[in-house]
Amino acid sequence: MALDEVAARGLVLLGCGKMGSALLRGWLSGGLPPSAVHVVEPRPSDWLRGTGVALNAPLPKAPAVALVAVKPQMMGEALPAMAALGGGRTLVLSIAAGTPLAAFEAAFGAGTPVVRAMPNTPAAIGRGITAIIGNAAATGAHLALAESLLSAVGEVVRLEAEGQMDAVTAVSGSGPAYVFHLIETLAAAGEAEGLAPELALRLARATVAGAGALAQETGTDPAQLRRDVTSPNGTTQAGLEVLMGGLPDLIARTVRAAAARSEELGRA
Known part of the structure; x- marks a missing residue:
């Protein structure tokens, strides 16, 4: 057809x-x-x-x-x-x-x-x-x-x-909301470091959008992209040591909660 x-x-x-x-x-x-x-x-x-x-x-x-x-x-x-x-x-x-x-x-x-x-x-x-x-x-x-x-x-x-x-619902269906919240929190952190709110939001929004586009358009393994931007003992490594200490578990629990709710809706 x-x-x-x-x-x-x-x-x-x-x-x-x-x-x-x-x-x-x-x-x-x-x-x-x-x-x-x-x-x-x-x-x-x-x-x-x-x-x-x-x-x-x-x-x-x-x-x-x-x-x-x-x-x-x-x-x-x-x-x-x-x-x-x-x-x-x-x-x-x-x-x-x-x-x-x-x-x-x-x-x-x-x-x-x-x-x-x-x-x-x-x-x-x-x-x-x-x-x-x-x-x-x-x-x-x-x-x-x-x-x-x-x-x-x-x-x-x-x-x-x-x-x-x-x-799928938990990862890509609900996922945009997770990314929007990342933009919110990244901008708030920049503001806490002394940036004007408008500038912090502009930087956070463009950074998330640009990084996503880079991952999408190159097709490169995101772990490799992360390694490419991380200099030994540099600023990115310092930040990642904090982020990677808790983010994997947090994202896993986030996706599990959304998937569980999807399962509940399917049984209703």
Whole structure:
């Protein structure tokens, strides 16, 4: 199933908050006709109203894709309205955190192809990364279609088992918040050393962004990048001796806590 079939048969987007809007922007800029997109959103933004998509209108009977982008706590009331799309002709693609494949199979029927995805917030600027996993009814063509749609906002990786999704949620799904907090704390430390608040924040933000870009674009092992910038008995080594004494355990506990919460949400 190619993207031209999505244009011909239509795509339903259930929920158009920050992530749904990022995806929609990517699709429209990539050439998907606005008329092919049917958005169900009770509180549409002014931007969404101006896109030309079909907004809160009757849904097509068998769209190529139905993408679920509502919050997990809204799933119970949102899915029944789309249950008629189950049965096999429509790919159900979910970016809802903590909602397992089985929940969608229960709502749409076991024969419905379902792909579960976990994107992250850098998708808003096209620099996200999304992990996907399909159910037994999802074919290679379905996964390829999901990958094509989600690549509009960044990289896409495929998982081997749904059980890996909790770890993905904890690392890349929640990870941006950890990095934002690093920027906060690095700036606060710079301010404590005598820098003006605005300058400390500018230095911290650019340093984290630049280091991340360097690791991403070179593909070099981050441990090697760390060694490259660490002179023996220099300032970086002095700082790292403090940081490495506690950061590995702290990050491990952080990721474990987030993964545990993801597991709880999946059982709810």
